[in-house]
Amino acid sequence: MAIEYQYPEYEVVRDHDRCIGCRVCERQCANCVHAFIEEKERMTADESKCVNCHRCVALCPTHALKIVKNAHTFRENANWSGQLIREVYRQADTGGVLLSSMGNPQNHPVYFDKILINASQVTNPSNDPLREPVETRVFLGKKSHRIERDGRGAILPKIMPSLQLKVPVLFSAMSYGSISYNAHEALARAAEALGICYNTGEGGLHEDLKKYGKNTIVQVASGRFGVHVDYLLSGAAIEIKMGQGAKPGIGGHLPGSKIFGDVAKTRMIPAGADAISPAPHHDIYSIEDLRQLIYVLKEATAYQKPVIVKIAAVHNIAAIASGIARSGADIIAIDGFRGGTGAAPTRIRDNVGIPIELAVASVDRRLREEGIRNEVSLLAGGSIRSSADIVKAVALGADAVYIATAALLSLGCHLCRSCHAGRCNWGIATQVPELTKRLNPELGHARLINLVNAWEHEIKEMMGGMGINSIEALRGNRLMLRGVGLTQKELDILGIRHAGE
Amino acid sequence: MIIDATGLHFRDLNDKIRGGGESIRIEHCLGQRYILSGQKGKKVTIAGTPGNALGACLNGCDITVYGNAQDAVGDTMNDGRIVVHGDAGDALGYAMRGGRIFIRGSAGYRTGIHMKEYGDKKPAIVIGGGAGSFLGEYMAGGVILVLGLGLEGCPLGNFTATGMHGGRIYVKKGQAPPHLDGRLTVGDADEADLAVIRPLLDEYAAAFRVKAEPIRKAGFYAIKPDTDNPYKTLYAAN
Numbered sequence: 001m002a003i004e005y006q007y008p009e010y011e012v013v014r015d016h017d018r019c020i021g022c023r024v025c026e027r028q029c030a031n032c033v034h035a036f037i038e039e040k041e042r043m044t045a046d047e048s049k050c051v052n053c054h055r056c057v058a059l060c061p062t063h064a065l066k067i068v069k070n071a072h073t074f075r076e077n078a079n080w081s082g083q084l085i086r087e088v089y090r091q092a093d094t095g096g097v098l099l100s101s102m103g104n105p106q107n108h109p110v111y112f113d114k115i116l117i118n119a120s121q122v123t124n125p126s127n128d129p130l131r132e133p134v135e136t137r138v139f140l141g142k143k144s145h146r147i148e149r150d151g152r153g154a155i156l157p158k159i160m161p162s163l164q165l166k167v168p169v170l171f172s173a174m175s176y177g178s179i180s181y182n183a184h185e186a187l188a189r190a191a192e193a194l195g196i197c198y199n200t201g202e203g204g205l206h207e208d209l210k211k212y213g214k215n216t217i218v219q220v221a222s223g224r225f226g227v228h229v230d231y232l233l234s235g236a237a238i239e240i241k242m243g244q245g246a247k248p249g250i251g252g253h254l255p256g257s258k259i260f261g262d263v264a265k266t267r268m269i270p271a272g273a274d275a276i277s278p279a280p281h282h283d284i285y286s287i288e289d290l291r292q293l294i295y296v297l298k299e300a301t302a303y304q305k306p307v308i309v310k311i312a313a314v315h316n317i318a319a320i321a322s323g324i325a326r327s328g329a330d331i332i333a334i335d336g337f338r339g340g341t342g343a344a345p346t347r348i349r350d351n352v353g354i355p356i357e358l359a360v361a362s363v364d365r366r367l368r369e370e371g372i373r374n375e376v377s378l379l380a381g382g383s384i385r386s387s388a389d390i391v392k393a394v395a396l397g398a399d400a401v402y403i404a405t406a407a408l409l410s411l412g413c414h415l416c417r418s419c420h421a422g423r424c425n426w427g428i429a430t431q432v433p434e435l436t437k438r439l440n441p442e443l444g445h446a447r448l449i450n451l452v453n454a455w456e457h458e459i460k461e462m463m464g465g466m467g468i469n470s471i472e473a474l475r476g477n478r479l480m481l482r483g484v485g486l487t488q489k490e491l492d493i494l495g496i497r498h499a500g501e
Numbered sequence: 502m503i504i505d506a507t508g509l510h511f512r513d514l515n516d517k518i519r520g521g522g523e524s525i526r527i528e529h530c531l532g533q534r535y536i537l538s539g540q541k542g543k544k545v546t547i548a549g550t551p552g553n554a555l556g557a558c559l560n561g562c563d564i565t566v567y568g569n570a571q572d573a574v575g576d577t578m579n580d581g582r583i584v585v586h587g588d589a590g591d592a593l594g595y596a597m598r599g600g601r602i603f604i605r606g607s608a609g610y611r612t613g614i615h616m617k618e619y620g621d622k623k624p625a626i627v628i629g630g631g632a633g634s635f636l637g638e639y640m641a642g643g644v645i646l647v648l649g650l651g652l653e654g655c656p657l658g659n660f661t662a663t664g665m666h667g668g669r670i671y672v673k674k675g676q677a678p679p680h681l682d683g684r685l686t687v688g689d690a691d692e693a694d695l696a697v698i699r700p701l702l703d704e705y706a707a708a709f710r711v712k713a714e715p716i717r718k719a720g721f722y723a724i725k726p727d728t729d730n731p732y733k734t735l736y737a738a739n
Contacts, residue, residue: 087739096737220577223615224596228579229539229560256730268598268619269641273667273729278639282614283573283595292534292573296557299515300539346739421738 006086007072008047012056018064019043025056025065030423030435053416055425087346098346101419101429103246103338103383103405106350110338111357111490112389116499118480119465126467129460135470136456138168138400140237140377141306141330161306161330163217163237165400166195167456168390168471171448172335172381172402173219173241173310175201177254177263177275178342178419180436183411183428186444188212193445194452197236199402202226202277203254204266210234217308220297222251223277225267229300237331238297239308240290242281245339245382248312248353251277252343258422258431287323294328306330313337313359313382314352318366325367325376333402334359336382340405342429343420356382357396361494364397364476387458396494397476410447411439506530506549518545527551530568537562541580553590556583559600572609575602578624584708591633597624597643601701604628605709610658611635616668618642627705634658637724641667646701648673648716662724666731670724671698673716681724684731690721 012033021043026034031049034056036042050067057065074082087098120126127134141162148156171187184206187198192215199217204226209216218235220227232238243249254275264271284290294307309324310333311317317334324332336356341349360380367373380393381402390401409415412426419429427439468474482499483491491498502521506514511533518525518536523543527536530549537545538554541561550568557576569587578597585602591609594602599622607630614635616624624643629650636657637645647670649656655676662670663682671690681687690698698721706713 090737090739094737097735098739099736100739222596224577224598224617227558227577227596228598229541229558232539232558253732255733264619268622269617270619270667270729273641274732276615276639276641276664276666276732278615278664281595282611282635282638283576283592292554293576295511295535296538296554296573296576299511299535300558302519345736418738420736 006048006089007070008050009070010047010050010052010067011070012045012047012050013066013068014043014045015064016042018062020062020064022061024059024061028055028059028425030425030430030432031421051416051418051421052414053418053425054414099343099420100346100349100417101341101343102415102417103340104350105417108338108355110383111355111486111494112385112392114484114486115357115392115494115496116482116484117388117391117395117462117466118482120467124467127464127469129457129464132464133469134460134463135472136167136459138165138377138471139163140165140379140399142376143374145374161237161304163197163306163331164195165197167452167459168394168398168400169194169452169455170196170217170379170400170402171198171407172333172339172404173199173201173217173239174342174404174408175203175219175225175254176206176266177203177258177431179408179428180424180430180439181206181262182436182439182441182444183408184209185441186411186439186448187407188216189441189445190448190452191215193449196452199239200235202241202252203263203275204268205231205234206262206266219310220293221277222279222281223275225269225275225277228268232297232301232305235305237306237308238301239310239333240281240293240297240329241310242284242290243310243312243314243335244341245312245335245337245353245356246341247344247348248314248337249279250345250348251279252341253277255422260431263431287327290324290329291327298328308333308379310335310379312339312352313354313356315354317354317359318362321363321376321378322366322370322372325370325372329376331377331379331399332363333379333381334363335402336380339382340408341419353382356380356384356393358490358493360393360398361396361478361496365495368476387455388462390455391459391462391474392481394471394474395477395480396496399471399475406451407448410451411444502526503528506533509533511535511552518543532571537564556581559583561600569606570604575600578602580622586709588630589628594624594626597626598622599624601625601704602627603705603708604630606630607632607656608636609633611638613637613640613643613645615639615641616643616645618668625701627701628656629705629709629711631656632658632661635660635663637662637668637670638664640665640670640726641729643668644697644701645670646698646705646721647671648702648705649675650711650716662726664731665724665726666729667726669694669697671721672724674720674722684727686725686727687722688725690723694721694723 142160191198202221216235221241260271308331309329337353377399380398424430532552534552539558554573561580572590581600588606593612610633
């Protein structure tokens, strides 16, 4: 029989000259890595429990700690990486499906990094956003096909239900249950202050957060947790979640151990029972069925709320989006395969779906070719990491972007990718009271505001540099992009030229 | 108030219902969808055949249909009562959390998938005839009662209650239920079960003017999940 021991991935390096034995690291680590040896009056560490979340490092008052990658290694093998070998051991031990968190960490191409942005020189002037207005406001929803006028020629405004955002950024869906109440409160308050929206995810809407309704998107997923008419009416828009970039084609479940107290109440399910979201909505097996749910929601809310349909970016994304655009949806959200999650089977997270850059470009082109681009707005998500990614996503055809990993990083997440364990030392992906209180929603919401304000300014500077003064004029403006190191096929799908052309 | 639905688009019909009083009779209903979606506080009778998604997201109306109903009746229903003097289509009561649905005849595929319950909300579906395949898949709470009246064989289809992790499915005794998921237990309804079945059966009998006693005498099987955490051992943290 094999011996189970796996050498830890990380090493806790402690400078004992600096360590004062204050035991902060021990108290802060929910994974119980650190311990104090009384007889030696010295701290020690059990690295096998370490997830490299940096909580101890950040709080050590004397900077005595660092976490380094362990040099211990298997015999080098370009085919069988140490990670793969460890995963086989893990499955041979347990018989379990490998479960991971956050976005796909594999070394797949990041097209955003192979796209460069244009700027004006000589022949057209650039704008200075500090001096000249650059409009970042966007309206999401159906747009009228034609202008209607009354007898005297005045335009008759025919406003469809829409979402108005001050910047083309929304916080994407993360359920209460997968993240803490304090994280939700920080997102909701920041969304209100920024004039944007956050998304409840599928865990329902906590009653204390109802007051942020104008900046809330309420989600309807296959489990329909917490979904009832008051919930639908509470938000500014309703999102039907058909898929998620981190785990296309499968559902989700929040283990019963995370469902108690307000989480159970908000989901409207008994404490302790698993919250299972089936892979498909079992009332939706076709575009026609999707249309049916869209109209159920529209009827239930008197056509006041735009309906978003969120799908994962998969192979036939353009055809799927075309169907959704004809189903009555007002907005399509596309989630790329690098999108994050609170828990997903490792193999699915790392191998299923396609990059958002290719997906949004091909959907935008397909909808324009079919003359239905104005039937829907497009949201791009699934690893938008910076303001430059936003500018590129918009120029590839998105109306706005969803961000979540970046938002969590603002709240203190260190991307240790252990959300599924439920012991988030930063108080985000946990429901343990001693841990959730570590996230101060006041400070958290201020940091989110900082991030989005900084990105807004950078977006304006990039747009100004191109001589473009509104998001409207940037959307789908592929002439502003050039590829580097991409094949002709990749350039064709993105609809951009190579640098130098 | 009487609404003649002849030739009415569903939006116009629903507008009229919203604007109508507390008691409404819809006549000549022919396929209009989303009737009473999300509504509450009305007593509505429908003559004819309502379209898909009748009473979806229903929040507390009493609906009686004199005719058959189509797909997705009571989808994501939260409260209220739907009585159908006929058959119902597929995806009946999907993810319903509250209220009661009575179908005099049979229901189609995917009935009661992901029904759930919370606090005092315990949804119930009673089907007089049989149910199609996938009945009660992913069921997380509530009660489904299948009576199999007028049917020879087992009134359940294939893959009944797969992934069920809460609630109860009761079936009038007769031919043994088909092969069920290994995570389910099937046995005779006990006293606690019968206490749940009795009022539902009485309500069915009253709604459709049939005698409850002979049905009750036949006895019932109870299908129950053996855990409410079905996936606990499925994963290995990576």
